[in-house]
Every structure is written in C-alpha cells, then in structure tokens.
Amino acid sequence: xxxxxxxEGRGAxxxxxxxxxxxxxxxxRPGQPLPPMRELATRLxxxxxxxxAAYRTLRERGVIETAGRRxxxxxxxxxTTGRDQLRVEVPPGARDLSTGNPDPDxxxxxxxxxxxxxxxxxxxxxxxxxDPVDPGLxxxxxAELDADGVPEGPxxxxxxxxDAVERVLAAHLRPGDAVAVEDPGWxxxxxxxxxxxxxxxxxxxxxxxxxxADLARALAEGARAVIVTxxxxxxxxxxxxxxxADALRAVLRAxxxxxxxxxxHGHGIVDLPPHPLAGTTRHWAxxxxxxxxxxxxxxLAVLAGDPVTVDRVRGRLRLGPGWVSLLLQRAVAHxxxxxxxxxxxxxxxxxxxxxxxxxxxxxxxxxxxxRTGVNLWIPVPDETTAVARLLQSGWVVAPxxxxxxxxxxxxxxxxxxxxxxxxxxxxxxxxxxxxxxPSRVYG
Numbered sequence: 001x002x003x004x005x006x007x008e009g010r011g012a013x014x015x016x017x018x019x020x021x022x023x024x025x026x027x028x029r030p031g032q033p034l035p036p037m038r039e040l041a042t043r044l045x046x047x048x049x050x051x052x053a054a055y056r057t058l059r060e061r062g063v064i065e066t067a068g069r070r071x072x073x074x075x076x077x078x079x080t081t082g083r084d085q086l087r088v089e090v091p092p093g094a095r096d097l098s099t100g101n102p103d104p105d106x107x108x109x110x111x112x113x114x115x116x117x118x119x120x121x122x123x124x125x126x127x128x129x130x131d132p133v134d135p136g137l138x139x140x141x142x143a144e145l146d147a148d149g150v151p152e153g154p155x156x157x158x159x160x161x162x163d164a165v166e167r168v169l170a171a172h173l174r175p176g177d178a179v180a181v182e183d184p185g186w187x188x189x190x191x192x193x194x195x196x197x198x199x200x201x202x203x204x205x206x207x208x209x210x211x212x213a214d215l216a217r218a219l220a221e222g223a224r225a226v227i228v229t230x231x232x233x234x235x236x237x238x239x240x241x242x243x244x245a246d247a248l249r250a251v252l253r254a255x256x257x258x259x260x261x262x263x264x265h266g267h268g269i270v271d272l273p274p275h276p277l278a279g280t281t282r283h284w285a286x287x288x289x290x291x292x293x294x295x296x297x298x299x300l301a302v303l304a305g306d307p308v309t310v311d312r313v314r315g316r317l318r319l320g321p322g323w324v325s326l327l328l329q330r331a332v333a334h335x336x337x338x339x340x341x342x343x344x345x346x347x348x349x350x351x352x353x354x355x356x357x358x359x360x361x362x363x364x365x366x367x368x369x370x371r372t373g374v375n376l377w378i379p380v381p382d383e384t385t386a387v388a389r390l391l392q393s394g395w396v397v398a399p400x401x402x403x404x405x406x407x408x409x410x411x412x413x414x415x416x417x418x419x420x421x422x423x424x425x426x427x428x429x430x431x432x433x434x435x436x437x438p439s440r441v442y443g
Contacts, residue, residue: 007035010046015054020063023074033073034064060175062194075194090396095417097426098398100234102269102292102374103416106349108340110295110331117330132314132323133157137333141288141302144267150286151279154310156317157324159299161265162188164287164313165227168305169196171312172259172283173224180218180226182210184377184403184410186234186263189227202405205233207371209240212247219251225259226252230274232266232292232373235403235412237354239266239372245275252280259309260284265301268293270372271347283309290332292374293341300324300332350374353415353423360427366434376413380434383409389433395426 005027009015022028034040037055041048055072058064066072090096138155146152158164169179175197181189183202193200201218203226204211210228218226228248231239240248252258260281264274267288278286285305290298303313317323335341354370361368361378370376380386383399390397390411400410418426 007040007044009044009054010050012050012053012057015040015044015046015051016057016061019054019058020061023063028074030074030076033071036071060197062197091391094391094394094396095422096396097414097417098396098412099416100375100398100412100414101296101416103349106269106341106346107293107295108335110298110335113331113334113338113340114327116334117327120330121327126326128322130326132317132326134326134329134333136337137302137329140333140337141304145286145288145302145304148274148276150276150304151284153304154307156303156310156314157329158287158301158303158313158317159321159324160291161263161287161289161301162192163299164285164301164303165189165261165263166192166196167313167316168259168261168285168303168309169198169225171309171316173198177225178218178221178223180215180223181405182227182229182233183405183407184235184400185227185405186229187402190403190405200405202407204407205236205238207236207238207369208244209233209238210244210248212244212251215248216251216254219255219258223258225261227261227263228277230262230264230266230276231270231272232375234265234373235375235398235400235410236377237370237373237375239270239272240275240277242275245277248277249280252277256281257283262286263289265289265292266373268341268343269346269350269374271344271351272372278304282306285309285313290336293343293346294332294335298328298332300328350415352420353418356420356423357413357415357418357427360423361430364427364431366427366431370415374414374416376415377410378413378430378434379408379410381409381436383411386411386433390429393429393432395429 005022007018009018037051038048041051059066064072065075133156141155158167178199178201179193180201180203182205201221201223203214203218258281260277262276262278269292276286278284283306285303287301287303289301354376357376358368358370368376368378383401387397387399398412
C-alpha cells in the first residue's frame, strides 16, 4: 500500500515521528493512504491502541486525516509541507511579484533606532525579572489604539502577527475546535490551523471584508473562533468598511463566546481607518504588526485584548521565550513615536502602483481586487496556466492555491517592485495569461 516505504517504531511517539519525517522528506506523498491501524499494529508487533495513539497525534499535528471507513491518509497539504512551498522559481531576468514584501525603499533606516535602543540598554541592561514590555512602546501604541476605537485593555508584545494569532488560539482552543478563516486568506494562518489540530471553516471575502452571511453560517456550524484582517487583507487587499463592521458585529453579538482575533498588519501603510470589531465578544485580541511599516525582520507586534486573553498569552510567553527583546521593542517605539515613516506618503506610493494596474486590467476586461496594501488578487480560469504564461513573459506571480480553501482559482500579484513603466506591459501579460486557450478542431 505504501510502495517502498515501511513505517517503523515501537511506541506511539516513535511511529508518529517516523510518519511525519517520511511526509516531510517526500517518502509519503500527500493523499497517500496509511495502513489500517490493526494491520500496522500486527506488522510492528504492538498493541492497536499504540497505533491509534500515533495516528491521533498525527491528526492533531495536521499531518494526516481520517475519513471514517476509508481510513487514514496523508493530508493533501500536510503541515510538514507548508503553503509557502507552492512557489515559482524565479529564473534570471524575471521580475518577482510573488513575495508579498514591502518596498525596501519605503522602510525606515533602522540604525539610528537600534543605536538609541542599545544606548538605553547600556545604561540599564535588561535582566531576568524586569518588566517584559517597554512602557514607551505601550504609550505610543495605546494612544493610537484608543484613537482607532480599540477598547481599553491590557497590552503585550509578541514576535509578529502570526505569533500573536498562534498564542491567542492556543490560549483558548483545543485540538478539534473549528476556526472561521478568511477564504482566500493568509497562507501562514491556513497552515497554522492543522499544526494546532484545529479545523478551518472558510468565510468568503470581498473588497469590504469577510462575508457576514458566511460568518453567520460558520458560527452556526460550531466555529469557536474567527480571524479577521482589518486592512490590507492578504491576498485580496480588502479593508473592513464601517458598514461591513456593523454587519459583522451584529453576527458576533449572537455568539458572544466566540474568540475574535483581528490582524491589523496594514497599520502604517494604509490610509483608510480601521473599523475594529474588538469588544463585541467576551474574548478578543487585536494585533498590530511592525513588519510592513518598519521591516519584517523586526518580528514584533503589539497585542491588545481582554484581560483573560492577554494574561494567558503573557503567562505562556513567560514559560517559553520569556519576552520579546526589549532592544527591539525600544527600537520600534523610537521609530513609531519619532515619525520615521511618512504613512501618508507610503500609502500613496502603494496606491499609485495598485490603482493604475487595476485600471489597466479593467480596460482589458480583466477583474482585479486590491483596495489596500501591497497585493492584487486576480481571478483566473486556471492557475497553473496563468502562472506559466506569466513566467514565459518574464513575470513571477504567486499561485492562488497558497491562499485558498474553497474559493475559485486566482493569482496574487505584489505591486511593491513595480514602477509606472511596468503597468502597461504587466497588464498586457496578465490579459494574455488569463485568456482561455484557443480550442482546436481536428479533422
């Protein structure tokens, strides 16, 4: 059944580790069936309960799935092979529009901020037992959160948005729980769900944010949490409008025990105000990342939330890394409070690349979405064909499979590397890439 590969191990942990290693190495392929538990137990000379425990661990790790009488098989997208592996190699001379990165020219210089933070550290080194959160960062973050309508509450600091999402989910949910996620949505979040043993329930997204009807359906089906991107949604560029926020709050009020997580990674690069949902439910978290504004390598996000949620995240941090480097926190506080980034100019710069490309595509009859942020989402008849045709034209784009659960195929285009001179040639290449192949008639 498994071709050349034979699962080995005596204990549940050994068996699970062997399967996970084989999946990661490609020796067990996505979709490949695993032996029935009793059959494998007989071959290994162990109790069937041992194999059952190993398979349970693998399900919770997001490596395999079980479909009743059809047995267990490797997941189509096992967590050991994340969605970021669905990438296109960039050949020499091609333009890479697949990364989702900000424009390096729009990022501030880090040396002055890091030097100021280091000098403060030299005067008073951070030691074990010190406050794990920099008060200067909290002051500037809290002032802007207040202005944006995020409810009062404690703050903490995590190593970026994804770290915040993972810690909040782990603080409240258990393997097997369902989470409503945006579809299309951030590939890293979609990978995270099976890694935590959580089930995903897709919620459609349009330019104004998640669909209230889809969210209501997901919550009625038992989703215990929902993750919403406030602005610059990845990959569609959606931004939650005031009207959409009202509609989503109305849905959430009917399910007050829902864990609500909001990701505002677009803070600092988007000129539209956020419309937070925070506070609608008992447990909520609102993460504001420094990555797109000040640089991905800073690995820092400020997390606001209800007291129980923030206390649980802080407690788990203490048992793991302890805290996010105060050196980085002080550097971000220096950048944030010192106006190191002209946010209006940055937002305008990205808009000046997105909007003309959307207009150029519309003039050619090609639909594209990109209300805010650094990406465009372009529906296509077939992703493989579109990606291949664009590659032949010298443009590398991200296949939509990295971001989709159930929604139709598309490609994601990152506009950060574009110049004004690129717009028309790229629009022509995209038009050609999405055009249906001519039918062939054979005599």
